[in-house]
Structures are given as structure tokens and as C-alpha cells.
Amino acid sequence: MSHTIHNDNDRLQLLGALGASAVDDLFSAIPETLLLRRLDLDPGLPESETREKVEDLAAANRPSGPLSFLGAGCYRHYVPAAVSALTSRGEFLTAYTPYQPEASQGTLQSIFEFQTCVSELTGLEVANASLYDGPSALAEAAFMALRLTGRDELLVSAGVHPEALQVVETYAEGPELTVLRQALDPVSGTTSTKTLQLSTATGAVLVSQPNCLGVVEDLTPLAEAAHAVGALLVVSTDLATLGILESPGMLGADIAVGDAQVFGNAPSFGGPSVGFLACRMEHLRQVPGRLVGRTLDADGRPCYTLTLQAREQHIRRAKATSNICSNQALGALAATIHLALLGPVGLRELGEICLQRAHHLHGLLCEIPGVRPLVTGPFFLEFALALPCAAEAFAQAMRTQGIDPGVPLLRMERGARPVFDPDLSAGRDEPPPPPTVPAENVLLVAVTESNPPDALARYAAAAREVLAGTEPRPQGTR
Amino acid sequence: MMTVSGGESLIFEKGIPGHRGSHLPTAGVPAADPAVLLPGVPLREEPPSLPEVAEPQVVRHYTRLSRLNYCVDTGFYPLGSCTMKYNPKLNEEMSALPGFAALHPYQTEDQVQGVLRLMYELEQALLTITGMERASLQPSAGAQGELAGILMIKAYHRDNDGTGRDTVIVPDSAHGTNLASAAMAGYRVVEIPSSPRGLIDLSTLRRHLSERTAAIMLTNPNTLGLFEEDILEISRLIHEAGALCYYDGANLNAILGKARPGDMGMDVVHLNLHKTFSTPHGGGGPGAGPVAVGPTLEPYLPMPLVRPVQGEGVFTLDYDRPFSIGRVKGFFGNVGVMIRAFTYILSVGSDGLTRAGEDAVLAANYLRARLCDLYSVPHDGPCMHEFVISATQQAERGGTARDIAKRLLDFGIHPPTVYFPLTVREALMVEPTETEDLHTLDRFVDVMRQIDGEITNDPETVREAPHHTPVRRPDETLAARHPVLRWQKPRSDEFSEPVSG
Known part of the structure; x- marks a missing residue:
């Protein structure tokens, strides 16, 4: 099936108007040697058969459900039906970037509302119209902080998600920045502040709140330490926790980023999600990406428009604050609608449910012989367990009972740097104390309102069964 | 798009204290105070000023907002370089199938074989269309594909005694993202003037080529809608100078089934699935910007890549890529967008694309x-x-x-x-x-x-x-001079409108 709509008659008419005899005449600028005889793909299919083929591929997957406790940067929250009913409207879905404000007030106003939500939750005055995802937003925030400080060194906590660190390091190859890493305290699991590798070269300190082990960081001393050397604190945060936790802005963060996937957006195998970035008003001119502002139209009516575009690539070209053009507007709309449905009370309740269920499951699991918390720091909806066996083997055994018990630490670290990196003893940091649990035994468990109480009970019962008779492995090095 | 006098008030202004649009389950576990569960953690004292509205009001608000938008579904969109073609409805249904939408990126490979196969087959189709050797589907949009491509070029020069190559050449008709991406990758950008015919001028190009040239970034057909007739000579000159060719695929729709960047001597190509392959623009995104390369840059592609396991009929994520530039995005890319593009390619096929x-x-x-x-x-x-x-x-x-x-x-x-x-x-x-x-x-x-x-x-x-x-x-x-970038909760006094002048 083709979505081209002209028939041969139409084509003859179009060609006739051009005085051309064949469509190939229009391609005469392409050198003969480059012309393709035939595109070597299968012929098209009717819609019914296309559907069948794609549905077969979908059926070959085992989507996650209430018995999935996977998180590690992508969280399964319940999405109210109203969200997709609204975001699937063609008026939002098939609109272009709102460069023509007179014909784009719907998109523009929804982005203004998104900016307000992100600003409210992060406790920072300005939020942009979205970035690609959490990790790239962190990289953009790092670049922004270095422009603001005029420095070229980053200090990244080992509690930043390994994939996000990887994105920061990839982006850092461009301007050839120095990326230092700050170890986690092996007992508490929080970013160690005792030996912070800060100097007057440090432009930004990057931490995650909660961090990639689920631990809630103590942001205030980090902010104070960063500010003491003239650096900025960049915090990657989970909006779903911010109905309960104090906002990063109130705790001294200069820039907050993260992934608004947690609201309104299905996991979708990790994308598309919704990066966001918020900062203080004084740093407005260095914000990457689009911003929507309120103004008045020619008749004096309030309206919305893209503003401060002189920061952006289509105006400033090589001197833009970022190369970003397309962002994640539709995902930002979904997040906004979800937040509007939740409201302040719903957001708090959502946080409480996640928090209480996660702590309940944590308690049940830690009663099982051989299972203990990896670290002692406070956690919100995700926690790291030290198991008496390899986490992958445990996960595999749990899967036979239909349970995805969490993300083994090594799975999150695939192709990336380990969270407890022995290399962190190099450089200016002091060597971390030797770890007591092999990394392969560490499991990250995430609990949301999508995991009902009976799923928690089933998880605990199955885990007890699976782990029964598992002898603790000899304690080696991570 | 409907004509209304005046805009719609903000969702924040529609609230009635205590209203809400979503009712959550009870925790169902022993209740505990957050302050007890989070000892020593600073907690929010003031609730955030989010809307307080019931579902019908939320639905009305966003439905009314939607009607203030122009879109492909309501009218003609002849927006140059944006390829605002029709977005087939089947694509939307397919990307929303629970078998895709509910997949978590950290599920084990045996649970996600369908989506891995889809990603692999999409990559293969894009390689056939572009004449390239291998592709990463990871970049979120065209500009991120550009950054990935230029970082690959940078890594290649670093490994081949080319660290003195600090310059990227772009024609003056280039998209702004090209220059911004090159600058973000740490390059000096030199814009060369187009010929009176609107094309890259070979003698001008020759004059600008040197041992400092890392790459040229070009769009073909270019942003004037003209095919670079000397493309083979251009890529020959670039390669002779030890530099590489970057192809911006924004305008690929013109040459689908007619010519391929790989045959033109391009070393790296990004595609915009949201342009050429019919996925909707969503009011600015999400898009997807796969980046395809020839043999020179293959080792440097972002990772992981999807590859078939020899003889087993299954697919795996390949992290064993020691020369990879790393990641530009978390997880595997905008998979929801890939599903739409794959559905499109499957439905129109070879003849339909041509x-x-x-x-x-x-x-x-x-x-x-x-x-x-x-x-x-x-x-x-x-x-x-x-x-x-x-x-x-x-x-x-x-x-x-x-x-x-x-x-x-x-x-x-x-x-x-x-x-x-x-x-x-x-x-x-x-x-x-x-x-x-x-x-x-x-x-x-x-x-x-x-x-x-x-x-x-x-x-x-x-x-x-x-x-x-x-x-x-x-x-x-006014918008730029007095930036009002968010709604403020009115204190006792009222919400102050920006004042003209």
C-alpha cells in the first residue's frame, strides 16, 4: 500500500503542466552512475497484512506487568486513559514545531504549562520546553554549567546512572572536557563528601537524586561544597518523588534535569521519553533548547510564543547554546496532562504509595536469610539488595514464576563503567574501602503504584522459595 | 483550527481547591509517615502549585487547546526541509501495542526478541535505502544524529593521526543544526559560499580544503531543493584531502529509490524518521535520527547495536564495541518512533518509497x-x-x-x-x-x-x-524583553499580565 495519492492520470496532468514527458526527466541532475535501478526492498503490503506482521513482532515480546520490579532509569507508573486520548488527537500529534504561533497556540500553551509544572516541582524559576531524555539533559546541563563558569572540568558522582554518565562522557569528547568521578560511600551509598575532588577548575558537580542505587542524596552539603569553589550543582532528579522530597532548587541545586517519562509516558523499551531542564532566572540566557513565553498579540490579547530564540541553532548557528532542534513536545504534553490529573494531592499520594510499598517489600525481602540491604542510606521507591547468589540467576529463577524481580546491577552497567569502579581509587580520590559484596550479587528493585500489594507478597514468597538453600557465596571482590 | 476570541485560560487557573482528576489505589501496606521512612531527609513543606481539576475539565481544556493548533490532519503544510507528509494512522496503533509500549529496557533479551528483530530489520531497510554499511538507531533526532556522526569523525581522526584536523566545512545554505553540531563536537566551522547556481562551487571548496579539514557536512538535495551535481567530485576531493563526508538526510525524501548517499561517497548519514518515514512531528518531537555509516566509521558507531546471533535465529544487543564513541542517549533510542517508521516502510515497500x-x-x-x-x-x-x-x-x-x-x-x-x-x-x-x-x-x-x-x-x-x-x-x-516563562500562583494580589511597551 502506498500513501502517495496520485494516480497515473494525476501524474500525467502534473507532468503536462511542466511540459515533461516522464518523471525521470525531473531527476536529470542526478549523475547517471548514481541512478538506482531498483530499491531492493520487499513490495508494499495492504494495511491488514502490515498490521499482522507488526502484531506478530509485538507478540514475540513479553511486556512487563504488575509483577515487574524493573526500574533503573525507566519506571512503570500507571497512565490514566485521558492522557493518550488527548495526546493522540491529530491536532497535537501531527502538528509541527510551533514556529507559527498564530496557528500553534495549543502546543505553545501546553508547553508553557509543562514549563510551569517542571519549575514548580524542581523549585527552580525557569524550565525549558523539553530535551531528548534524562541522560542527554544531564549532558546539556553540564555544558551549560561550564559556559556559565568558564571552566572545563566536571565532577560526576558514581551515583549518576552509568548510561547517563556514558552520555555525558560522549558529549564531553567534543570540547574535550575533563570528567572526574566521585565515588559513593560504600556504607551509606551516598556521594562521598569527605574527599570531594573539587578545585577552582571544577565547573559543575553532577549528582542524581535519588541516585542509581535508589539512595536519597544529601544535596545541601554537595551544593555548599560546589559553590565554595565557584562550581554549580547539577541534579538529575525523579519528578515522581518531588511531591514528598524537598525540591532540588530549595536544597541548593543550580540546574535540575531528569526524565519526565515517569508521568504520562509508557516505558516503550526506553524511548521516547522526555528530558527536562530547569535553572535559576539569572542563567536564562544559557538555557539549551526551546522556551515558550507569554506575551500579547496585535490585539492585546494574551498569547504564547517561542522566545529568546537567539540562543538556538536556527538563529545563532555555530554559536548556539545547543544543536537541539526537535525535542519531545508530545511526551511533555503527556507528562503535563498526567500531572494536571494528579494535582498536588495526587502527586503526594503517588509518592507515598511508592514509598510505602517499596519500604514494605524491602522489609519483607530483608527478612529472607542471606538477603540484606547493600547500603544504609535512605531510599524512596528503589533499593539495592545484596543477594546470597548471583542476581541474574535469581532473576531467572523468579521469572519462571512470572516475576521480574529487579535489574541486576551488572545489567545496568552493561557496556558502561561500574558504579563501584576500582579505577575510582586513581586520580585525586582516596582509594575506596574494599567492597564486601560481589557486584554480580546486587539487585535493584523498583516499586511503583503499578505493583499492587499482592504482587509484593508474591514476590517475597517466591524469593524466599528461590533463595532457600542458596548458600551465601564466598565474599570476593567486586 | 477554530477561531476563538482570546485564548484559553491556563489549566492552573481552572482549578477549584480540592478537585483532582486521578484517584489512586490505597497503598495497601502498613501505613508509615514519609518522615519516618526517610529519616533525616528534607521533605517538601509546601505542596507544589499543580492544577486542581477533575478529569472532565482536564479533557475539555486540552481538547480546546488542541483546536487552536494547525496540523497535518487538518491542512496543507508545505514547510520546506520538514517533509510534513501524512502520518498514517496504522503506525500509531502499532507503536501503542502493549507488546511494544509496555516493554522495559532492562528486560532480558529473550523477552524482547520481537522488538530487537524490528530494530534490526529497520536498520537493514535503512541501509538498503541509503547504501550504507551499518547504522545505530540510538540518536533521538536529526541534530543528535549529527552530533554522533561528527563525534565519530573526530574519533576516526584521533585514531589516524588527524588531531590537527580542527575544521568542518559547511555550505552557506546549510541547516543551523549542522554548524551547531560541529561546534558542539569542538570543531571550527567554515561556511563556504554557494555558486550562483546555488550549488557547492568546486573551486571554492578546493581553496578551503587543507590538512586542517576534518569533514564536510552537506545536504543533498540541498536546502534550495537542488541536487549537488558534482557530488562525486566533491566526495573525491574531500577524501583526497584526508577528510570525511557527512550527509544530512533531512532531504532524503527527494531521492528515495533514485540515488543513495552511500553511492555518493558519503561516510556518515543521519536520517529523520519523522520526516522521510512518516512519523508524526508531535508539535516538535519526538523524532528519531538514526545514523548510518560506511566501513571507515563502522567501529565508532554508538552502542549497543542489535545483531543476529549466528545460526540461532535470535537477536542480541552488542556491547562489545571497543571503538564506539559510547552513548548519546539512554537505552536504545526512540523505539516508539522506530515502530512507526518500520510500519511505514513495510506498508509502502520498495515501489511505494520510490x-x-x-x-x-x-x-x-x-x-x-x-x-x-x-x-x-x-x-x-x-x-x-x-x-x-x-x-x-x-x-x-x-x-x-x-x-x-x-x-x-x-x-x-x-x-x-x-x-x-x-x-x-x-x-x-x-x-x-x-x-x-x-x-x-x-x-x-x-x-x-x-x-x-x-x-x-x-x-x-x-x-x-x-x-x-x-x-x-x-x-x-515583549516576550523576549520581559520573559514570562511560567504561570505564577497569584498571591493576594492578582496575576500580573505582561505590559506592552
Whole structure:
């Protein structure tokens, strides 16, 4: 099936108007040697058969459900039906970037509302119209902080998600920045502040709140330490926790980023999600990406428009604050609608449910012989367990009972740097104390309102069964 | 798009204290105070000022907002370099299938074989279409594909004694992202002037090539809608100078099934699935910007890649890529967008893709031929999928390209891209795509002719356009001088509107 709509008659008419005899005449600028005889793909299919083929591929997957406790940067929250009913409207879905404000007030106003939500939750005055995802937003925030400080060194906590660190390091190859890493305290699991590798070269300190082990960081001393050397604190945060936790802005963060996937957006195998970035008003001119502002139209009516575009690539070209053009507007709309449905009370309740269920499951699991918390720091909806066996083997055994018990630490670290990196003893940091649990035994468990109480009970019962008779492995090095 | 007088109030202004649109389950576990569960952790004291509205009000609010938008589903969108083709509805249903949408990125590979196969087959199709060797689907959008591509080029030069290569060449007709991406990758950017024919000038190019050249970034057909006839000579010169060729795939729709960047000697190509492969623009995103490479850059692709396991009929994520530039995005890319593009390619197939390119070019040439007597066309010869006209004659009579654009909105037509490329004064860049019928094309011509007449007879109407849109021209200066970027909860006094002047 083709979505081209002209028939041969139409084509003859179009060609006739051009005085051309064949469509190939229009391609005469392409050198003969480059012309393709035939595109070597299968012929098209009717819609019914296309559907069948794609549905077969979908059926070959085992989507996650209430018995999935996977998180590690992508969280399964319940999405109210109203969200997709609204975001699937063609008026939002098939609109272009709102460069023509007179014909784009719907998109523009929804982005203004998104900016307000992100600003409210992060406790920072300005939020942009979205970035690609959490990790790239962190990289953009790092670049922004270095422009603001005029420095070229980053200090990244080992509690930043390994994939996000990887994105920061990839982006850092461009301007050839120095990326230092700050170890986690092996007992508490929080970013160690005792030996912070800060100097007057440090432009930004990057931490995650909660961090990639689920631990809630103590942001205030980090902010104070960063500010003491003239650096900025960049915090990657989970909006779903911010109905309960104090906002990063109130705790001294200069820039907050993260992934608004947690609201309104299905996991979708990790994308598309919704990066966001918020900062203080004084740093407005260095914000990457689009911003929507309120103004008045020619008749004096309030309206919305893209503003401060002189920061952006289509105006400033090589001197833009970022190369970003397309962002994640539709995902930002979904997040906004979800937040509007939740409201302040719903957001708090959502946080409480996640928090209480996660702590309940944590308690049940830690009663099982051989299972203990990896670290002692406070956690919100995700926690790291030290198991008496390899986490992958445990996960595999749990899967036979239909349970995805969490993300083994090594799975999150695939192709990336380990969270407890022995290399962190190099450089200016002091060597971390030797770890007591092999990394392969560490499991990250995430609990949301999508995991009902009976799923928690089933998880605990199955885990007890699976782990029964598992002898603790000899304690080696991570 | 409906005409309403005045805008819609903000969702924040519609609330009634205590209202809510979503009811959550009870925790169902022993209750505990957050302060107890989070000892020593600072907790929020003031609730955030989120909307307090019930579901019907939320649905009405966003439905009403949606009706203030123009979109492909309601009208013609001849927006140059953006390829605003029709977005087939089947694609939406397929990407929303729970078998895809509910997949978590950290599920084990045996649970996600269907999506891995889809990603692999999509990659293969894109390689066939582009003539490249291997692709990463990870980049989130075209600009991120560009950054990935340029970082690969940088890594290649680093490994091949090319650290002195600090310059990327772009033609002056290039998209802004090209320059911004090269700069973000740490390169000096040199813009070279186009020839009077609107193409890359070989002698100018030769003059700028040196041992400092890392790459050229080009779009072919270029942003004037012209095919770079000397493309083979260009890539030969670039390679002879030890540099590499970057191909911006924004305009690939023109040459689908006709010519391939790989055959042109391109080393790296990004594609915009949201342009060429029919996925919706979503009011600015999400898109997807896969990046495809030839053999030179294959080792440097972002990781992981999806590859078949030999002889087992299954697919795996390959992290064993020691030369990879790393990641540009968390997880595997905008998979939801990939599913739509895959569905599109499957449904239109080889013939449909080729026909899409042909019909897009045919439609553009038709519009160009029918407009060229009134609007000046800066470059001769047939165009590809888009063309640029210059409204200089109209501007002399008092109607600029911007005015024409705004007046088009009154007729229910989205304007072409204006004031781009920068090489043409009063530029209007028109890309009709292959999915508009003859009536739509003819109506556009009629309206463009009518507006030209109005500029002579009734210039005020054009200069003050639009008149029939939900709002009229915004005061951009006010927006920039007094930035109001979020709603503020009114204190006891009221919400203060920005003041004009």
C-alpha cells in the first residue's frame, strides 16, 4: 500500500503542466552512475497484512506487568486513559514545531504549562520546553554549567546512572572536557563528601537524586561544597518523588534535569521519553533548547510564543547554546496532562504509595536469610539488595514464576563503567574501602503504584522459595 | 483550527481547591509517615502549585487547546526541509501495542526478541535505502544524529593521526543544526559560499580544503531543493584531502529509490524518521535520527547495536564495541518512533518509497512552475522535492515573505519555511510532499496568486495578517524583553499580565 495519492492520470496532468514527458526527466541532475535501478526492498503490503506482521513482532515480546520490579532509569507508573486520548488527537500529534504561533497556540500553551509544572516541582524559576531524555539533559546541563563558569572540568558522582554518565562522557569528547568521578560511600551509598575532588577548575558537580542505587542524596552539603569553589550543582532528579522530597532548587541545586517519562509516558523499551531542564532566572540566557513565553498579540490579547530564540541553532548557528532542534513536545504534553490529573494531592499520594510499598517489600525481602540491604542510606521507591547468589540467576529463577524481580546491577552497567569502579581509587580520590559484596550479587528493585500489594507478597514468597538453600557465596571482590 | 476570541485560560487557573482528576489505589501496606521512612531527609513543606481539576475539565481544556493548533490532519503544510507528509494512522496503533509500549529496557533479551528483530530489520531497510554499511538507531533526532556522526569523525581522526584536523566545512545554505553540531563536537566551522547556481562551487571548496579539514557536512538535495551535481567530485576531493563526508538526510525524501548517499561517497548519514518515514512531528518531537555509516566509521558507531546471533535465529544487543564513541542517549533510542517508521516502510515497500520520492519531486516542480511567473525563482532548472522562491518583488510592493506567510494562515494553509536558506532574500521554501492531491496543490497556487494581488491592491490586509487565527501576531519583542516563562500562583494580589511597551 502506498500513501502517495496520485494516480497515473494525476501524474500525467502534473507532468503536462511542466511540459515533461516522464518523471525521470525531473531527476536529470542526478549523475547517471548514481541512478538506482531498483530499491531492493520487499513490495508494499495492504494495511491488514502490515498490521499482522507488526502484531506478530509485538507478540514475540513479553511486556512487563504488575509483577515487574524493573526500574533503573525507566519506571512503570500507571497512565490514566485521558492522557493518550488527548495526546493522540491529530491536532497535537501531527502538528509541527510551533514556529507559527498564530496557528500553534495549543502546543505553545501546553508547553508553557509543562514549563510551569517542571519549575514548580524542581523549585527552580525557569524550565525549558523539553530535551531528548534524562541522560542527554544531564549532558546539556553540564555544558551549560561550564559556559556559565568558564571552566572545563566536571565532577560526576558514581551515583549518576552509568548510561547517563556514558552520555555525558560522549558529549564531553567534543570540547574535550575533563570528567572526574566521585565515588559513593560504600556504607551509606551516598556521594562521598569527605574527599570531594573539587578545585577552582571544577565547573559543575553532577549528582542524581535519588541516585542509581535508589539512595536519597544529601544535596545541601554537595551544593555548599560546589559553590565554595565557584562550581554549580547539577541534579538529575525523579519528578515522581518531588511531591514528598524537598525540591532540588530549595536544597541548593543550580540546574535540575531528569526524565519526565515517569508521568504520562509508557516505558516503550526506553524511548521516547522526555528530558527536562530547569535553572535559576539569572542563567536564562544559557538555557539549551526551546522556551515558550507569554506575551500579547496585535490585539492585546494574551498569547504564547517561542522566545529568546537567539540562543538556538536556527538563529545563532555555530554559536548556539545547543544543536537541539526537535525535542519531545508530545511526551511533555503527556507528562503535563498526567500531572494536571494528579494535582498536588495526587502527586503526594503517588509518592507515598511508592514509598510505602517499596519500604514494605524491602522489609519483607530483608527478612529472607542471606538477603540484606547493600547500603544504609535512605531510599524512596528503589533499593539495592545484596543477594546470597548471583542476581541474574535469581532473576531467572523468579521469572519462571512470572516475576521480574529487579535489574541486576551488572545489567545496568552493561557496556558502561561500574558504579563501584576500582579505577575510582586513581586520580585525586582516596582509594575506596574494599567492597564486601560481589557486584554480580546486587539487585535493584523498583516499586511503583503499578505493583499492587499482592504482587509484593508474591514476590517475597517466591524469593524466599528461590533463595532457600542458596548458600551465601564466598565474599570476593567486586 | 477554530477561531476563538482570546485564548484559553491556563489549566492552573481552572482549578477549584480540592478537585483532582486521578484517584489512586490505597497503598495497601502498613501505613508509615514519609518522615519516618526517610529519616533525616528534607521533605517538601509546601505542596507544589499543580492544577486542581477533575478529569472532565482536564479533557475539555486540552481538547480546546488542541483546536487552536494547525496540523497535518487538518491542512496543507508545505514547510520546506520538514517533509510534513501524512502520518498514517496504522503506525500509531502499532507503536501503542502493549507488546511494544509496555516493554522495559532492562528486560532480558529473550523477552524482547520481537522488538530487537524490528530494530534490526529497520536498520537493514535503512541501509538498503541509503547504501550504507551499518547504522545505530540510538540518536533521538536529526541534530543528535549529527552530533554522533561528527563525534565519530573526530574519533576516526584521533585514531589516524588527524588531531590537527580542527575544521568542518559547511555550505552557506546549510541547516543551523549542522554548524551547531560541529561546534558542539569542538570543531571550527567554515561556511563556504554557494555558486550562483546555488550549488557547492568546486573551486571554492578546493581553496578551503587543507590538512586542517576534518569533514564536510552537506545536504543533498540541498536546502534550495537542488541536487549537488558534482557530488562525486566533491566526495573525491574531500577524501583526497584526508577528510570525511557527512550527509544530512533531512532531504532524503527527494531521492528515495533514485540515488543513495552511500553511492555518493558519503561516510556518515543521519536520517529523520519523522520526516522521510512518516512519523508524526508531535508539535516538535519526538523524532528519531538514526545514523548510518560506511566501513571507515563502522567501529565508532554508538552502542549497543542489535545483531543476529549466528545460526540461532535470535537477536542480541552488542556491547562489545571497543571503538564506539559510547552513548548519546539512554537505552536504545526512540523505539516508539522506530515502530512507526518500520510500519511505514513495510506498508509502502520498495515501489511505494520510490513513488513517494517521485511524486514529491513532481508536486514540487508543479508548484514551482505555476508560481514562477509571479514569484522570482533564484535558481534555474528542475527542482527536487522542494524549491525556494523569493518574495523580493512582493516586498518592494510592501508584502514581505513573513507577511505572505501570515496571510496564508488566513486561508487555512500553513506557510512555507521563511527566511531560510539564508542565501536567498525574502525566501519562501516550499515542500509539498507526495501526499497532497491536485486540488490542494492548485488551491495553494490560487491563494499564493491572490495574496500577490492583495499586496498590490490591499497591502494592509496582508501586512496585518493573520486575521482569522485564534490569536494574531504576537509581540515577540515583549516576550523576549520581559520573559514570562511560567504561570505564577497569584498571591493576594492578582496575576500580573505582561505590559506592552
